[in-house]
Amino acid sequence: MCGIIGLLLSDSSSFVNQMLFDGLTVLQHRGQDAAGIVTAEENGTRLHLRKGNGLVKDVFQAQHMMQLRGNIGLGHCRYPTAGTSSSAEAQPLYTNYPYGICVAHNGNLTNTDELAKFVRDKLQRHVNTDSDSELLLNIFADYMTKSNNGEDIVETIFNAIGCVMEKCDGGYAGLYLINGVGMVGFRDPHGIRPIVFGKRGQGDYVMASESVAIDTLGFELVRDIKPGEAIFLDMNTSEIHSKQCHASSSLSPCIFEYVYFARPDSIMDAVSVYETRLKMGEKLALSIMQKYPDHDIDVVIPIPDTSRTSALQAAYTLGRPFREGFIKNRYIARTFIMPGQATRKKSVRLKLNTIKAEFTGRNVLLVDDSIVRGTTAREIVQMAREAGAKKVYFTSAAPAIRYPNIYGIDIPTRRELVAFERDEDEISKHIGSDWIVYQELKDLQDSIIEVSPETSPQQFDTSCFSGIYVTGHSIDDDYFTKLHAMRNDDAKKEPRAAPSTIKKERQNECPCESMCNDTSIKLSTNVACEAMVNMKS
Numbered sequence: 001m002c003g004i005i006g007l008l009l010s011d012s013s014s015f016v017n018q019m020l021f022d023g024l025t026v027l028q029h030r031g032q033d034a035a036g037i038v039t040a041e042e043n044g045t046r047l048h049l050r051k052g053n054g055l056v057k058d059v060f061q062a063q064h065m066m067q068l069r070g071n072i073g074l075g076h077c078r079y080p081t082a083g084t085s086s087s088a089e090a091q092p093l094y095t096n097y098p099y100g101i102c103v104a105h106n107g108n109l110t111n112t113d114e115l116a117k118f119v120r121d122k123l124q125r126h127v128n129t130d131s132d133s134e135l136l137l138n139i140f141a142d143y144m145t146k147s148n149n150g151e152d153i154v155e156t157i158f159n160a161i162g163c164v165m166e167k168c169d170g171g172y173a174g175l176y177l178i179n180g181v182g183m184v185g186f187r188d189p190h191g192i193r194p195i196v197f198g199k200r201g202q203g204d205y206v207m208a209s210e211s212v213a214i215d216t217l218g219f220e221l222v223r224d225i226k227p228g229e230a231i232f233l234d235m236n237t238s239e240i241h242s243k244q245c246h247a248s249s250s251l252s253p254c255i256f257e258y259v260y261f262a263r264p265d266s267i268m269d270a271v272s273v274y275e276t277r278l279k280m281g282e283k284l285a286l287s288i289m290q291k292y293p294d295h296d297i298d299v300v301i302p303i304p305d306t307s308r309t310s311a312l313q314a315a316y317t318l319g320r321p322f323r324e325g326f327i328k329n330r331y332i333a334r335t336f337i338m339p340g341q342a343t344r345k346k347s348v349r350l351k352l353n354t355i356k357a358e359f360t361g362r363n364v365l366l367v368d369d370s371i372v373r374g375t376t377a378r379e380i381v382q383m384a385r386e387a388g389a390k391k392v393y394f395t396s397a398a399p400a401i402r403y404p405n406i407y408g409i410d411i412p413t414r415r416e417l418v419a420f421e422r423d424e425d426e427i428s429k430h431i432g433s434d435w436i437v438y439q440e441l442k443d444l445q446d447s448i449i450e451v452s453p454e455t456s457p458q459q460f461d462t463s464c465f466s467g468i469y470v471t472g473h474s475i476d477d478d479y480f481t482k483l484h485a486m487r488n489d490d491a492k493k494e495p496r497a498a499p500s501t502i503k504k505e506r507q508n509e510c511p512c513e514s515m516c517n518d519t520s521i522k523l524s525t526n527v528a529c530e531a532m533v534n535m536k537s
Contacts (some may be wrong), residue, residue, distance in 0.1 A: 002105070003024065034077070034091075035056045099180060107407055187227055189246040189249040195209060211267040252460055277397070278313045325355050363393070413480075424438065441465050
């Protein structure tokens with residue numbers, strides 16, 4: 001899961017750098033592994049890129065921001081589900097032909113082996129990373145090259161997007177920056193990953209993963225990009241063009257966006273995330289009362305931060321007080337999207353601390369948004385008991401996660417999931433609670449549908465709960481075996497050992513971004529580089 005944003009300002013003398021930085025900061029919850037910004041000037045002579053591992057505030061310093069000139073640009077914050085955590089795969093990614101094209105991509109392609117062979121053997125284009133985003137970039141660039149034979153540029157772009165959608169399977173939303181031409185936003189034919197469109201005044205436009213970025217920047221939310229649709233913003237005329245680029249599209253957004261990933265103040269497919277989480281809490285409480293009519297819950301305590309909205313409504317419905325029993329260290333990244341199980345486990349106690357007065361001598365109901373590996377839940381239950389709780393009940397605003405997600409969420413293998421081959425009693429025993437209650441899948445879906453306008457989604461990708469994949473994959477496919485080998489925690493550790501070694505070996509070899517993106521080096525004054533450098537300090 002990643003955060004993407006693209007901006008075009010009508011005033012060619014204005015810069016988008018600060019707005020992209022602010023937008024990425026607002027989207028930081030979608031990924032803390034790496035961040036990047038690329039900008040372009042009106043004359044199309046230079047692209048300016050800065051990217052690297054770390055949080056937005058750490059990747060971009062004053063000297064970098066000053067070099068990110070131009071009135072159009074893309075931003076990306078990364079959370080790796082495909083490829084590695086190497087900064088070489090930080091986005092935006094770039095190819096120089098045709099025009100000079102950059103991509104910022106959120107999601108996951110599911111036919112990468114086939115695409116990599118196609119790009120290498122048929123298109124004869126070189127792919128330098130394991131990132132599926134680079135495949136997405138090269139396929140689009142190649143179709144732009146082949147179809148640009150006196151054809152109108154707008155039609156060329158939409159034809160190229162249509163070819164990309166026909167070729168690429170999976171869940172994705174993305175942005176292409178075409179140097180000297182404009183920007184394209186697009187969404188997969190199932191609308192699995194989110195992307196919204198906004199405007200300000202007569203010629204300023206923004207596209208982003210969530211509406212909260214549009215609100216923060218002072219733009220007006222226009223609408224979501226539809227499944228299989230592309231929107232092209234012409235930087236030379238400030239005109240907007242849109243087209244349905246895939247014939248058989250239907251809206252089935254990822255339900256986990258509403259459960260966990262999206263900020264509560266975002267609007268997704270015309271649905272308030274906050275209102276859906278209130279409904280989740282209400283339905284969860286009703287389920288508890290049905291299963292345990294004589295419950296002895298004294299207090300309801302959320303696991304910060306995502307579950308707070310659901311816990312508040314659950315407490316109201318149960319008629320029990322809502323209390324803040326855990327205080328969060330806001331300078332620790334979201335535990336679920338920290339790469340590596342050991343890192344996740346260690347960070348739980350660094351992230352949370354208990355207010356003992358809210359636990360001592362009480363039967364507490366802990367409410368979390370979801371339970372994935374059980375690492376966080378187990379530590380939290382133990383912390384509650386250490387704080388003096390008599391009994392600890394655990395609830396999840398989402399159903400049991402029993403299947404991997406293949407559309408951009410880091411749930412790579414069933415064996416890592418706490419609910420794998422366990423029923424509720426076994427899960428409760430595993431995490432150390434007195435009992436556990438999960439949300440029913442139908443209740444979760446109804447939580448969204450009941451607060452949705454008629455034009456909003458009525459069906460969802462629920463694959464991590466149901467094992468039903470909207471793209472037609474089956475859990476028995478060889479794809480899942482390959483996915484485990486590629487994305488399990490041990491596989492992700494290996495690339496992280498390389499940078500310190502590479503830094504020493506390459507520091508005097510190569511100052512340019514494309515080949516030395518794993519290092520933090522100072523550009524030599526006697527080496528001439530294109531403006532497309534990583535502007536490393």
